[in-house]
Amino acid sequence: MVKSMPARSEVSIDETWDLQSLFASDEAFHDALSALEKEVDAFASTYKGNTKNASTVNTLLKAYAEINEKFVPVGTYASLKISTDQTDDEAQMLSSKFGSAAAKVNSKLSFVTSELLALPDETLEQAMQESDEFKVYLEKLIRKKQYQLHSEVEKTLAAYSSTFNAPYGLYNTTKMVDMSFDDFEVDGKSYPLSYVSFEGDWEAETDTAKRRAAFNAFSQKLKDYQHTTAKTYDMQLQTEKTTSDLRGYDSIFDYLLFNQEVDRSLYNRQIDLITSELAPHMRKYAKLLQKAHGLEKMTFADLKISLDPTYEPEITVEESKKYINDALGIMGEDYLEMIERSYSERWIDFAQNKGKSTGAFCSSPYGNHPYILISWTGRMNEVFVLAHELGHAGHFYNANRAQNIFNARPSLYFIEAPSTMNEMLMANHLLENSKDPKFKRWVISSIVARTYYHNFVTHLLEAAYQRKVYERIDAGQSVNAGILNNLKRGVLEEFWGDTVEINDGAELTWMRQPHYYMGLYPYTYSAGLTISTQVSKRILEEGQPAVDEWLEVLKAGGTKSPVELSKMAGIDITTDQPLRDTIAYIGELIDELEKLTEEIEGE
Template structure:
């Protein structure tokens, strides 16, 4: 039974992460922030106007890198302490203080990029020869040169950075602080509702009446905030459009894809092929769910249910270790030591409490260990979620050790490949260990319903919706709640066809994800999973050599483009083949679910 969420202060400490490796106290945090402000002022005094030759380029970048390394734990502490309880006044004020101080420091430091780009290209190339440590950073800087503005403009824009990121903060405040859900009733019994309980429990509730009533109650509350949330989102969109125009990009898509280092054709391909070629497979899956549950009709509120809820194992945090260790053992001892430390040293926040951010994420501050946020409900599904976040952790655990801060982070296009790879390793491990048709069906349905549904459907439909929104913004228009509802409903109806009834409230799904405040992020989930699906097949077939190559990819961090990183792992994403193969593989899994269900039903007769 779903319970009301406790306050953060009521949660056992062992279920929370330990931020002491960042700062042991607020006093320590404030002292570090004050010290860094003084260092930034000294840095500006020392170097501004003095970057003139290759030697001074290397000198300024060495000092600049040291400053940024000191900024990382301060930024991370401010962000993570707020993410676990956004109702906490102290955490709110700390985050706001950091935002304003960070914007001031960014403005003071903006001269570095401006002065470097004012130098002849030959000088920058000479600096690369003198210090290979800065080669990737300087190459990227040269690539950015056509979009660089006057130094004073850059300084002013940097000073407004906290204002530009305000829509994301507003979104989270509306969602996690202001939006309070009432209990809902079914058959004269009252049930508690919250963002976390809806997305963690009620969406997957086997009882159709409970599940659908919860969906209606949840949607009704979202609807009350749709106009504020839409206005917040439009503010984000208009800021991005203005920035795109100011910097001279042809379209807002070119601006948002620039840092991802991928051609727009790769972005469009991911959306277009999945919308057309995956849709028939997923419609078949929806009809299978309807039949298995004996539903009168298949509605949007029914899409997250398990194929066989009676076979859904419950699992404790402690029990999850065994599955994670066995599944990820193929990655080697060093990787497993990281996994062990994540549990024993409290890198993971498992607690469920009011005000906590929804979903799950991994933060990997340079020079420290990763931190993972998850709200543990006890469903076996969470083993996949935890493996996913440990994939991010393992990626940056390796990259941060091998690369400097400038070089550690790869393109957003590639960022979800290591995370989804771990989900595939969990699935492959579970499939190997049983021939029981019911268990096999449960594992395959978990792969389809968790790994592929989440990344190839939920996030991809976000991406298809997002593309239509940006096309509108690029044409000089704006959006409001009515427009966003129409666009979202249209995308859902196009994908699900007549297999699923898009019931009232489904159109408000655009309100639920923070990804829209992170550029063209949603489509990268399917892009990453396309790569990891192909690499996981290689690991199954080839074993250790494929694993060793994958570990080298993780260590490479951001020193290569997404195309080059995929090539290192034996996948060519310049062609449609990996994506078509992955879609075909999902189709095969769904066909196998249909066959297993028929086999199980035949035995039961």
């Protein structure tokens, strides 16, 4: 039964994360922010205009790295604070204060990039030879040279950074603060509704009448805010288009893919192949769900239900530990120690409360430990969510210790590989340790419904829709709610065909996803899962050598491109074979579900 959400002040402290390793109090945060602003002034007066040769380049970068390291905890504290309660006035003010301070600081620091890129390439190459430490950073900088603007322009643009980031903040405020859901009724009974309860519970509710009523009530509330949300999104898009044009990129796609270090063919392939080749498998899965639930018709509101509504294991936070440890034990002692600390030192925010960000994420501040946000519902599938976020944590736990601050983060294209890898390890472990066909069916349906549906279908359909949006923007057009609704509906109808009725409200799902404010992010989930599916197969077949190679990949951080990182793990993503193999594997899983269902029903 879904209960009303408590206020943040009412949840148990044990269910919350402990931000004290960042700052002991808000006061300590404000002190650190003031000190940082002074340090930036001192840094600028020491180094501005004084970088002339290779040795001064490396001296500058050493000091610049130290400044960046001090920037991390204040930024992390401000964002984590508001993510657990967007309605908290103090957290809002603290976040705004950081935003405006960050804009000033970035503006004052913009000279670093401008002055380095004004030097001859030979000087930068000599600096790389003299010190390996900043080699990767300088290589990436040289790549950017043709898109760099005059130093005064760069300084001005940096000063506007918090304004350019405003659409994302506005989106979150609309979604988590202004949007308030009324209870909905079924057969004369009232049920509470919120963003978190809809996405965490009602979407998967086994009672069809309640599930569809919740979907309708949820969609109706989204509809009330569609025009504001569309205007907010258009603001984000126009800012990106202007930046792309100003910097001289051929298209907005080239601009957004530049830092991902992959070309457009890899981006397009991910969307085109999955849209055409995965759709038949997923339609088969939708029909299986429809049959299992005895539904007259299958609607968009029914796609998140579990295959076996009578079999949904429940699990406490405490019980999740054993599953996580057993499944990820193959990653070694160091990895397991990180998992132990994440529970015992309260790195994870499990609470469900009003104003908390939806979904789950992992923040991995350099020089500190990772933080994970999740809203624990007690359903067994949360173990997959937690394993996923611990995959991000394990990635940066390794990369942050092995690399300097500039080299720790890999391309966005690769970012979801370590997280989805852990979901695969969890699934493999659960399958190996049970002979019960019902449990096996639950595990496989969890992989299909959570791991693959979420990453290969939900996020991929977001990516297909997002590509259509950017094609409009690239052609100099804008968007509004009507256009966005039509684009989203079109993508859903193309994928599901006549198997699933795309009912009213489905077109509004574009309003639910913050990823659209993070560039070309949605498609990277399927890219990461393609890599991790293939690596997890290697680990199953080869054991320790494959694990050791994977740990080396994690430690490499951002020192290599996605193609090189994948190659280190034994996967060649320059061909479409890994993606086709992964799509075929999803097909095999769905066939296995059909077989198990026949076996269980025949008993």
